[in-house]
Amino acid sequence: MAIQKPTLPKGTRDFGPLQMARRNYIFDIIKDTFKLFGYQQLETPSMENLSTLTGKYGDEGDQLLFKILNSGDYLKDVAPSDIEAGAAATLAKVSEKGLRYDLTVPFARYVVMNRNEITYPFKRFQIQPVWRADRPQRGRYREFYQCDADVVGTDSLVCELEILLMIKRVFASLGLKDYAIKLNNRKILTGLAEVIGAAGREGELCVAIDKLDKIGWAKVQEELQQRSFKQEAIGKLSPIIDLLGSNREKLDFLESFLKDSEIGLKGIVELREVLELLNQYGESEDFVDFDVVLARGLSYYTGAIFEVKVNHVSIGSVSGGGRYDNLTGVFGLEGVSGVGFSFGVDRIYDVLEELNLFPTEQLEGTQVLITYFEEEGRNYGLQVLNKLRTAGIASELYPDVVKIKKQFTYADKKQIPFVMVLGSDEINAKQVSLKNLISGQQESMDLSDAIKMIQGQ
RNA sequence: GUGGUUGUAGCUCAGCUGGUUAGAGCGCUGGUUUGUGGCACCAGAGGUCGCCGGUUCGAACCCGGUCUUCCACCCCA
Numbered sequence: 001m002a003i004q005k006p007t008l009p010k011g012t013r014d015f016g017p018l019q020m021a022r023r024n025y026i027f028d029i030i031k032d033t034f035k036l037f038g039y040q041q042l043e044t045p046s047m048e049n050l051s052t053l054t055g056k057y058g059d060e061g062d063q064l065l066f067k068i069l070n071s072g073d074y075l076k077d078v079a080p081s082d083i084e085a086g087a088a089a090t091l092a093k094v095s096e097k098g099l100r101y102d103l104t105v106p107f108a109r110y111v112v113m114n115r116n117e118i119t120y121p122f123k124r125f126q127i128q129p130v131w132r133a134d135r136p137q138r139g140r141y142r143e144f145y146q147c148d149a150d151v152v153g154t155d156s157l158v159c160e161l162e163i164l165l166m167i168k169r170v171f172a173s174l175g176l177k178d179y180a181i182k183l184n185n186r187k188i189l190t191g192l193a194e195v196i197g198a199a200g201r202e203g204e205l206c207v208a209i210d211k212l213d214k215i216g217w218a219k220v221q222e223e224l225q226q227r228s229f230k231q232e233a234i235g236k237l238s239p240i241i242d243l244l245g246s247n248r249e250k251l252d253f254l255e256s257f258l259k260d261s262e263i264g265l266k267g268i269v270e271l272r273e274v275l276e277l278l279n280q281y282g283e284s285e286d287f288v289d290f291d292v293v294l295a296r297g298l299s300y301y302t303g304a305i306f307e308v309k310v311n312h313v314s315i316g317s318v319s320g321g322g323r324y325d326n327l328t329g330v331f332g333l334e335g336v337s338g339v340g341f342s343f344g345v346d347r348i349y350d351v352l353e354e355l356n357l358f359p360t361e362q363l364e365g366t367q368v369l370i371t372y373f374e375e376e377g378r379n380y381g382l383q384v385l386n387k388l389r390t391a392g393i394a395s396e397l398y399p400d401v402v403k404i405k406k407q408f409t410y411a412d413k414k415q416i417p418f419v420m421v422l423g424s425d426e427i428n429a430k431q432v433s434l435k436n437l438i439s440g441q442q443e444s445m446d447l448s449d450a451i452k453m454i455q456g457q
Numbered sequence: 458g459u460g461g462u463u464g465u466a467g468c469u470c471a472g473c474u475g476g477u478u479a480g481a482g483c484g485c486u487g488g489u490u491u492g493u494g495g496c497a498c499c500a501g502a503g504g505u506c507g508c509c510g511g512u513u514c515g516a517a518c519c520c521g522g523u524c525u526u527c528c529a530c531c532c533c534a
Contacts, residue, residue, distance in 0.1 A: 060532055344534030408494035
């Protein structure tokens with residue numbers, strides 16, 4: 001058999017040591033924030049029954065699901081007539097499981113299955129990979145991590161407030177200073193469709209309007225025409241398009257614009273309250289931007305909609321979420337309101353890399369490498385190694401008896417800041433030689449002094 | 458899913474209108490230094506030119522297919 005070069009499946013990646021250190025840096029900040037706000041961690045299986053997943057993300061979403069072929073003879077139930085009927089008819093007979101597409105639907109499933117054990121309001125966070133059979137691009141992968149935090153069992157707008165606060169805390173910790181938390185409300189979009197005389201069509205309306213900053217008002221009008229919106233209705237939208245000013249000014253304008261839509265006004269009230277709560281908490285409205293044309297997750301969001309975009313980078317949104325009043329309804333549990341959002345770690349990684357915001361100092365990693373010349377030094381080194389680790393210092397002993405130069409090169413490559421050299425002089429004097437590879441200074445001392453010096457750093 | 462794009466050493470890339478043994482920089486290994494890394498100098502290893510097929514006396518180069526990369530659309534983190 002000919003040797004073949006190994007490759008990765010399309011849209012997947014390996015993460016090397018440097019990348020993992022950087023990813024953990026991001027994960028730790030997010031995790032700490034979720035915990036600080038009282039969220040508890042949950043994990044669910046990578047695969048779910050296909051019946052749990054399908055129909056939750058729209059037709060597009062169903063197409064992007066990775067399906068898992070049944071084990072064994074997966075063709076045993078397939079008749080020739082099934083194959084003639086096409087892929088859709090055959091699928092149900094060859095696959096009953098799929099990889100999760102997001103963390104929200106598995107969470108809804110979990111809530112329904114554990115409805116009696118859960119204490120409400122239930123605040124949970126979940127950090128796991130999800131899979132989408134999309135075509136990969138920059139910032140778009142087939143396997144990527146989501147960091148979700150959701151609350152179910154309350155419709156309090158305090159939850160919306162906390163989402164804003166968590167986003168602000170995470171981004172501040174990451175050193176991101178130029179970003180926008182775009183905020184809107186599904187009810188406002190519904191109201192918008194009502195007052196322009198296109199009630200019930202906010203989905204279509206939003207798909208077009210959402211592209212405003214990308215393709216411009218003229219093109220959006222064209223698209224709306226193609227979707228057979230009346231010219232009169234399109235004309236009514238124009239004051240919305242150039243809406244500028246503070247959040248308050250925009251809300252004031254929308255309030256009069258939506259005066260004939262009860263639901264639209266409800267959305268305004270909700271948004272005002274979220275901003276008011278932010279104020280009560282003692283936090284500014286910096287980075288929070290009410291954006292009437294923001295439209296995401298329309299297949300299930302019913303209240304607030306969030307999206308976070310970092311300015312001046314070539315990556316799409318890095319976080320998003322919203323309120324869904326009845327996500328568990330499809331699983332037979334009605335009346336459970338939830339709100340949640342998600343950080344896209346892989347995209348945040350790309351953003352931090354593009355903006356050069358990763359901390360340069362390597363916090364994780366070995367602090368000391370023990371080097372020696374022969375067996376005797378290695379035996380002495382093992383005792384030293386034990387004491388270093390007992391003192392809580394990340395340390396390692398070079399495993400092979402090789403030239404000292406090679407051992408130093410290893411320390412240098414691995415960016416280990418200290419090297420201990422153990423030769424006959426040190427062994428006889430029961431000391432160690434400690435070299436600081438950054439300053440280049442080296443001196444002999446007792447091990448206890450060396451430990452102090454390393455910890456003093 | 459639709460349209461386009463890319464693939465040459467571990468990495469980043471050269472390689473003329475098809476013509477002998479396919480190059481550079483960085484990295485890697487060894488040496489200058491048998492108790493000392495980074496810097497410098499010297500030497501060396503490393504490629505069925507993504508894969509399969511076709512055209513041709515001759516293909517890294519032209520053609521077809523396939524996989525991969527990146528981009529736009531759709532949608533999304």
